[in-house]
Amino acid sequence: MQINDERRLATLNLALGVQVYGEKLITLEGREYRVWDAFRSKLAAAIRKGLKQVPLTHGSKVLYLGVSTGTTASHISDIIGQEGVLFAVEFAQRVAKEFIDRVARHRQNIIPIIEDARSPQKYRVVFDKVDIVYCDIAQPDQTDIAITNCAYYLKPHGFLLLVIKARSIDVVEDPKKTFEEEISKLRNSGFRILEAIRLDPYDKDHAMILAQKMPSNL
Ligand code: SAM
Numbered sequence: 531m532q533i534n535d536e537r538r539l540a541t542l543n544l545a546l547g548v549q550v551y552g553e554k555l556i557t558l559e560g561r562e563y564r565v566w567d568a569f570r571s572k573l574a575a576a577i578r579k580g581l582k583q584v585p586l587t588h589g590s591k592v593l594y595l596g597v598s599t600g601t602t603a604s605h606i607s608d609i610i611g612q613e614g615v616l617f618a619v620e621f622a623q624r625v626a627k628e629f630i631d632r633v634a635r636h637r638q639n640i641i642p643i644i645e646d647a648r649s650p651q652k653y654r655v656v657f658d659k660v661d662i663v664y665c666d667i668a669q670p671d672q673t674d675i676a677i678t679n680c681a682y683y684l685k686p687h688g689f690l691l692l693v694i695k696a697r698s699i700d701v702v703e704d705p706k707k708t709f710e711e712e713i714s715k716l717r718n719s720g721f722r723i724l725e726a727i728r729l730d731p732y733d734k735d736h737a738m739i740l741a742q743k744m745p746s747n748l
Contacts (some may be wrong), residue, residue: 539566539574541608545636550604564608568732571602572666572693575732581725583740585689589613591660593683595647595676596667598625600633606664607637614639617656621646647675650682659685666693673712677719684743690721696735705735716741 540556540563547562549555554565568574577584586592590610597603597618607616618640620626626644634640645652647667663684665676676692684690694712696705713723721741729736 539568539577540564541566541605544608544611544639545604548636550633551599551601564605566605571605572729572733572736572738573602573605573664573691575729575736576691576727576738578732579727579729579738581727581738581740583724585662585691585740586610590662591615591617591658592662592664593617593619593656593660593679595619595663595665595679597629597642598666600629602664602666603629603640604633604637607633607639610639612639615658615660616640617643617653617660619643619645619647619653647679650679653683656683659683660688661685662689662691664691668693668695668698670699672698673715677716677721680721680743686743686745688743689724690716690739690741690743692716692739692741693729694737694739696737705737709737709739713739720744 543562543564551570553567556563566574568578586606586609588611592606594603594616597620603618616639620629630642634642641655643653660683663680676690680690694709696708699708722744723741725740727738729738
């Protein structure tokens with residue numbers, strides 16, 4: 531979208547008139563859009579940095595690990611629309627409450643799950659396999675957690691979008707080496723790596739990995 535001579539990312543607002551994190555609302559030809567800030571959302575940062583394939587589409591089913599107060603999740607909810615479903619996992623009670631009040635309450639395609647992503651067997655409300663697992667939990671074992679959740683809930687040939695925060699895994703190691711190690715874990719667990727994008731300068735020492743679950747992992 532072109533705003534004041536500048537190209538900006540934006541999504542069609544599913545909750546008319548409702549802002550989530552102070553983002554700009556813009557009406558164009560009778561439709562309301564929410565500007566998507568790459569400094570606030572790592573998925574927007576990855577798109578800005580050249581992520582070629584964004585597997586989200588109208589009607590997608592998504593399992594989101596580490597939804598926090600819903601900045602990125604709200605844009606995913608916009609993209610997948612009324613036909614899609616977003617299962618939103620967050621283990622911090624206070625944060626989850628804020629997410630429900632500010633985001634989920636206004637959107638019928640979101641199902642909040644207040645659980646630890648380390649125990650995917652406890653998500654009783656996930657009624658179907660999903661097309662995409664999105665994981666942004668900033669934990670030292672974040673890749674293992676993502677792989678376990680994919681084993682439970684991701685469809686064959688489904689996609690994993692994994693945010694790797696290098697400093698959560700190893701504070702002293704060169705981030706490049708940490709990213710390579712996490713990518714190897716994914717390969718060894720039957721994922722094909724489609725893209726790996728550094729998120730600097732939007733998010734220092736972070737990378738977004740897009741991987742696909744291959745049949746050997748079924
Ligand atoms: N994805 C969010 C966004 O872009 O708007 C930001 C996520 S923030 C970096 C990480 C979130 O993951 C925090 O809210 C934290 O409470 C949550 N989290 C960390 N470990 C978790 C776990 N094991 N299970 C569920 N949530 C977890």
